[in-house]
Amino acid sequence: MQPVLSFEQAPPISVPYRFFLTAPLFGIVAGLILAWYGQDAFVSRWSSGALAMTHLIVVDFMLQAMCGSLLQFVAVVAGANIWRPRLVAAVVHPLITTGAVLLASAFVLEMPALFLLAAGVFAIALGLFLTVMALALLNTPARGMTIHVLRLAVLGLLITLLLGITLAGVLGTQRTEFPLLVFVNVHVAWGLGGWALMLVIGVSYLVVPMFQLTPAYPVWLTRILPVGLLAVLILWSMQLLAPHGEAQAWQSGVSVLGMLLAGMYACTTLWLQARRRRRLTDVTFAYWRVAMLSLLVYVCSWVIFEVFPQLGSHPRAALWLGVLALPGVFLSIIIGMLYKIMPFLNWLHLQRLCDPKAPPPNMKQMIPEAAMRGQMRLHFSAIALLLAAIWWTPLTTLAGLVFALACLWLEWNLIGAVRIYENFRDRILASGADRES
């Protein structure tokens, strides 16, 4: 099926916005769960609280925001409209939300049946989402590395989903002879590396130069990163074939290779940003920088944990990496991007309705700068507190509360943007009706 090359700028505004407005809500819930469990949640990555929080963040915050952004972004980069975006959003959005709630509840309540239910819900939601994305990305005449990298990211999400469904099936049927740890290792690698990081890399090839007018990423690097990352993930997945699921010596080398690629990406992004032509710095820029620095700390920590296994095998080492990766890298990028995407979409959609003589408010009038900066500082404080709480657990409750508060403030800022959109839209429509009557 060849999609109609329409170049239409955007699907209806309600399509991405429902995802964006839901995402921070589950950050609030995750923070409150952490505050509720307190020190117990940070005993190890396998605690019920840690597992529930992790999935609330990766699925309900990250996946939610990423799906909403992709529905918007692919329409622009691929130059093709997404198939029935309203219908896709109407099905995918509530199902992802429900699936994540079921999954988090399954961990907290330790109810096996909920794992099976969650797996079924995710299979339907993401099955539809992935099919629609794959059609748009495979049939496009668009050129450029981003399209290739986005295709790989979609593949990464598919593999993460299949491994997740397998794991949920095992937990749901309480099979005991299954190599759970090996599957979890591979599931996490595909989720964070093959889906989330791959998506960030593909998107950054376009948006990093675009927002700050930096030089483009070097062509050789744009090719090596996705291919290298894919090769590392395939090699890493070989542990699924190893007898008894035991860790092999080569896995350590493979993981360090993956970290090297991630480190190269982070250093290049920081270097490009340092050479930007646009000297002006804004909240989005600061969020990207902190995300890249978090990625570098993550890479260094991983390598240190590999070199000093006594440190790496500490139950809290994985939590340290988790905080760096989730709130540190991915949430920072997502929030930074939301602060750019929503004001632009507000303007774009209002502009279409407006009389050219009475233009809509500009992007900087959609969310107050001071509110974004305040929220950003709170988010960075939450990251620092979460990292500190891993080594000094009495801080856990405070860290959870501050994280919840940062997500609440984000939600407030995004709702503010939607209200400005609605107010102006209603005003424009009312003045149009006045003129007609």
Add this chain to the structure above:
Amino acid sequence: MPQISETLPAHHKHCDELFSVAEEAAQSGQWQDCKGAQVRFSRAMLAHFEAEESILFPAFEKTTGMSGGPTQIMRMEHAQMRDLLNQLEAALQAKDADTFSGVAETLLILMQQHNMKEENILYPMCDKALGAQLEQLDAQLSKTLAVA
């Protein structure tokens, strides 16, 4: 053989450069410098729109028969950018740094996503569709762009 996908993206970069000079001047309250930079930026942008709308797009539409698709959307976005250029000019006259910065931000994002669509999709399609005419078209485009 000259390629549209080489000539026009280079001019996009030129416009970006002029944009950043004007924005920085407004940011630091150097209104006299900003005025000069804004005039150069605006002239370059308008020349770019003119080159596309009067030379490239008609040739593409005539050859492919696609007159209601990509080029129509590109023309619409040019109109949006012309509006924003006018707003930028008004903010400059009023020496209103906040409005200038807000309009500049909006224009930048609109401009960049517009360039992305042209560079990744439309220009490669033009190169493919316009084959034999490329040499002549490139000369005409370069002449129009040379004024800015």
